[in-house]
Amino acid sequence: MERSHGFWGEAWRRYRRRPLAMAALAFVAFLVIVATLAPAIAGTKPVLCRYKGRIYAPCLGYFDRRLEPAIFTKDKFRGTYPKNLAEKDPASWAIWPLFFQDPYRSVRGDEWPGRPENPAMDQGRPSWTNPFGTDQAGVDVLAKMVHGTTVALLVGFVSMGIAGTIGIIVGAIGGYFGGWIDMLASRITEIVMCVPTLVLILAILAIIEKPTIWHTMAIIGMTGWTGIARLTRGEFLRLKGSEYVTAARAAGAGPARIILRHILPNSLAPILVPITFGIASAILTESGLSFLGFGPPPPSASWGSILNGARSNLGMWWLVLFPGTAIFLTVLAYNLIGEGLQEATDPRLREARK
């Protein structure tokens, strides 16, 4: 006899049958790997090195400047490792990143044996040393994109985490309790929906003194929850009259328990779909903001800010092609995952397939 699967097991079985959705999932997994290994893929700081008798991992400095071992600042390395390591400690060794280019500065000619200086201005077309070209300041585009993957991924997860939480809470409370609470929740949703998002984001970013990428994510999250709230409300309205909810209430469950344990798990599948689509649109919003010049300040690289450099010099097509394709593929991947999820979990669509 075949073992029966749970709802999610069944959904996963159906999701797996869709090659495009699986490819999209693989692409996002690939991005996660690139983002976590970014300093080991492209950088100018050793992944691991032995210096004056101890082993260090200077590449962690790419995640956070404070993680870079203090000894290298004290010994005046000034960010250039290959020569300094050899000069200051001849017995040192180092494991270097796969690709010797820095996402934040131009690489000079004498830094790495056999590697010429990065071309600056509009001369940096793609070549063997810079496969995706360099920008006006001579910074390698591939290195920038590898390190920008973190931003692209975080924006999606963090902002939709916030939006999902707010949306589910507002929608669930409005839908479950009804009456004036629902009225209030619906009005708040409507207000946030009517304010033009971009205007809201631009205004809030202007008010924050030193906006970082985290602020951008928080604001995108705080403005992007309306669709989720409306859907959650609808699901709750539909389910609160169902028999199992009445049964739970008869058994003495309080509203919090009914909402969290009984209704929410049953309405999670349709709510997850707009959250996935929301990740795609959060990435679009963030890269659009960076493109308009309202992105995170320099130390954090974002794909959209590379595009911004192309606006002033359209002859540099490589500043459009590579980051543009990356944004497109990521957005497409999340949309495909969302659609796969929808088809796998929506019982109405399920019947149609048979």
Added chain:
Amino acid sequence: MTTYLLRRLLLGCVTLAAITCIVYGLARNMPGNPLTAQMGEDPSRKITAADYERMQRAYGLDKSWPEGYLQWAGNLLQGDLGRSITRKQPVTTLIGERIGPTLLVSGTAFVLIWLAAVPLGLYSSARSGRPDERLTSLLLYALYSFPTFVAALFLQVVFAVWLRGTAWELPLFGMSDLPADAATSSRMLDIARHMILPVTCQTYVSLAYDSRFIRANMEEAIRQDYVRTARAKGAGPWRVLFRHAFRNTLIPLVTLLGLSLPSLIGGSIIIEQIFTWPGMGRLFFESIRERDYPTIMGLTLMFSVLTLLGQLLADVLYCLVDPRVSVA
């Protein structure tokens, strides 16, 4: 129906008051004000401290923001949207100037979208599951995921840089290169040439979205009993598709139409910004940068009124086309 409309309108006014209050508070709390924003850009416009005080008072910038908001709302009730501080023109005149160019682009795009989306949606539901439909759907899906600003940059690189000097070259930005006194026909042709790229950018995303929307609704309609009945009584495939299924999907389409009202008149900030198209979206962007509070408020008000009206329109039309739905 009348009580319903009245209730909706009243609620809408409350919502509007809340929205404008929030936006006014945000705008006034952005660092700087219209006077300093102007001075920052142009050092020759530096003014003395006494003049600055005087101008601040003249524009009511010395008051706190709640006071300023009440004053703005009071003027609004008397039908006065105020004067732009940086452009020295009434806000209504400014909006009147910018609404034409925006409508030109978004209206053209709107017509193109619906002319193409309906046949595309019907086509893909008629040939559902066949290889050609799969390919079209995948392409449309890819288009839908393609960011407009990337597309705009690509189009600019191709048509304004690579094809420069050929017959295919298209202007990079602006609305017209000809002086205002040029012959009407050549001016119109020039504007049309400038419109091609922005219209393309605005069309393709919605086209992909709308045709997918139509298809999704058709898929649902096709599974209904009345479609089976129509087939059983011997109606041809196209007749079933048009007369029986499509007409029943008009209801959600009407909602979509209502919801696209604000973007039709409000324009797209990013597209107008890239192509420096002198429309509403660009005005919005510039007024935020210039801290031009009256213009920000006028545009916010217009945008939210349109959004609310669009929703109301969608709901009312919904009951009109579908007698099964009641407004309560």
